Amino acid sequence: MNRLWWTQVKAVIRLELKKTFFAKRGLWIYAVAALPVLLFIAYAIAMSNQQHRSARIARDGEKPLSYQDLLAVKPGMTKDQVVATLGRPPVDIHWTERRPTGPGAFDEIQHQRFQYSDGQNDLFVEFVGDKVEGANVQDAYNLGEDAIVFAGVFQFFFLRLAIFFGCLGVFMNLFRGEVLDRSLHFYFLSPVRREVLMGGKFLAGLLATCTIFVTSEILQTLAFLWHFSPRARDLYLYHHHGLEHAATYVGVTILACIGYGAFFLVAGMLFRNPIIPAAVILIWEAINPFLPALLKQFSVIYYLKSLCPVEIPVSPGTPGLFALLISNANPVSAPLAIIGILVVAFIALAVSSFQVKRMEINYTTE
């Protein structure tokens, strides 16, 4: 790229960024990007409240308890044995169950639930009569499960919907929006090669979408980690590959913006009505797991799924179609996936480049 082209690309980016970031019609993109952040903030608030409750229960207990103490209660123990081990319960709920034994006759069964806490993890002890029927420890943190929840939100909401529709809103309007505004001639009357203009607009769109969605991704990670204790946070980040996963998610987000951005740029040039190509691409991406191996390669989600760091397990009993949607049957290696997305994006940009050179200013037909 020669120096003039680079100067021109920068000028296009300056003009486009202002429009993309502050356009009223693009406000919904911020909302879509903010949704998973709000979800994780709500989750963190709920978890934080639960931790406060656990801390209060631990304070109200007769003596300080450890996690090992909580695990000491087993079914079959008597109420007195439990109290001897853990002290008087800070939370004690009891109720009577009336179980019918015949016409107008009932057995009254006494139920009781004790709740203990070590400050973070809670123990629920269920009594029937005087015997422990069940003892259930609810961990404050389940790093493996939390990581899968995060992966699920990332793959099924953030990638497939938020970034997909965000890129649609930004990239499809790069040229089409100006045709509708009847202002595209401003660019076409300047001494800029059409391919350079297209490149500048694509980079501006990429910068905008990456800023919005990478920020969202980082905020999601922070919100996700917020309720963790410093120890649990260290454990997740440095021993459960949390840091590595966070970096990978940011990388996948950027690649998604590149892939979908290139797709929607070319779609915005080829079609007058954006709903049709958007629906076609959405369906194409959705049916990707059912496509033959060769056709799979012409989609963005195929490569993105292969790059996601946490695989979502398919539980037994999951319906076949849904299981196929979740699983990634033939994942490609990370380098191949990155090259694949870049090649798909390059092909889309080459088509855009050809198309932009043929574009005419004929607003009356729009």
Added chain:
Amino acid sequence: MNDRIIFEDVSKFYGEILGVNRVNLSIPPGITSLVGPNGSGKTTLMNLMTGLVKPSRGRIQVLGIKTDDPERLFKIVGYSTQFDAFPRGLTGFQFIYSYLSLSGIPTQEAERTAWEAIQRVNLVDAASRKIGAYSKGMRQRIRLAQALAHNPKVMVLDEPLNGLDPLARAEMIALFRASAAAGSYVIISSHILHEVDVISDQVILLSNGYVVAEGQIQTVRNEIQEHPTQILIRCDRPRELAAKLFESEYMIEASIHKDDRGVLLKTKDADRFYLALNQLALNGIQIESIAPADDDVLSVYEYLIGNEEVVR
């Protein structure tokens, strides 16, 4: 021909609708006016010249540059369009500055050049206001500033005087004349024929997508055979002069001017008539002036196209 704007057998169709058909032009420096009623193809011709639309057939070159090479073309061409829309949210200054930045002009030079262009169209006071708040005349002026900002050799101006007040019109016309005198190519489209008549070095008359005439007004007029040339002779004794003039075989009709100080005559062959006039013994009739009365754009337009949709 790298010193002309060339159209070679150019046609443009919008689907089945004709834009222009079989246009052959060779436009020299100076002020060239495109004249024709609405839908005659003036804007299409300008859009073709600037690559905004592609010809369905034929070839166009602007001073040797193909119109599908914007990087070179718009270094020498400035186009003030009729499209009354601007990139959102820009002030007048930002609009011109952004345009110059896109050309790759360094920041400081772009700022200076932008202010110069804004000064040239008298918009300095409004330069920091959003274009969305401009009046129609101001928007016209900022479009002109954009077209002229980089001092292009070729200025393509679609209805450039629309919405301007008389003072601004006079200033713009002076600007176009100065540019043309300096060797620029100023291509103007206008409905206002008396303005075209005053400023044009040559005209291109369009009707229904066809070029019906082109060249200097007088040359075009002389080529219109079916309408006799009209000449106005101002003198002190018009009746005597009229009687004398009928001695010439080239005279068709003569009428006394309403102020009784001249004769308006029609002739089949103006050149021969002028020669014959020199040989007539005028017996002391004082001739003040002899001037063609219908070699202006208005007359030519009426003869060739009719008098639809024009402002005199």
